Amino acid sequence: DMYKEYFKVNKDRSDEMNFLKFIEEMMYVKGVTLVKINSDGTTVKKNLNSTKTDVSETPCQ
Structure with missing residues (x-):
């Protein structure tokens, strides 16, 4: 339920951003990368940028 509520409250952000921020802010897991x-x-590879205000993308090699 926390996850659904977090996405509802932050609906103006992308799903990727919400997922990464939720993992960091609510589950206290730092440095998660999506592929x-x-x-x-x-x-x-997608992860939070250094200011945690956007998702940065880096091509995998």
Whole structure:
């Protein structure tokens, strides 16, 4: 229920941003990275930027 409420309160942010912020702020887990597989087979790492105000993307090699 906390997760659903967090997303509802922060609906103006992307799902990726909400997920990463929820993990850090509510579960106290730092440094989580998401990995997205694009339709062309490339991958991108996504994590909070240094100011924790946006999601930064870094291509995987």
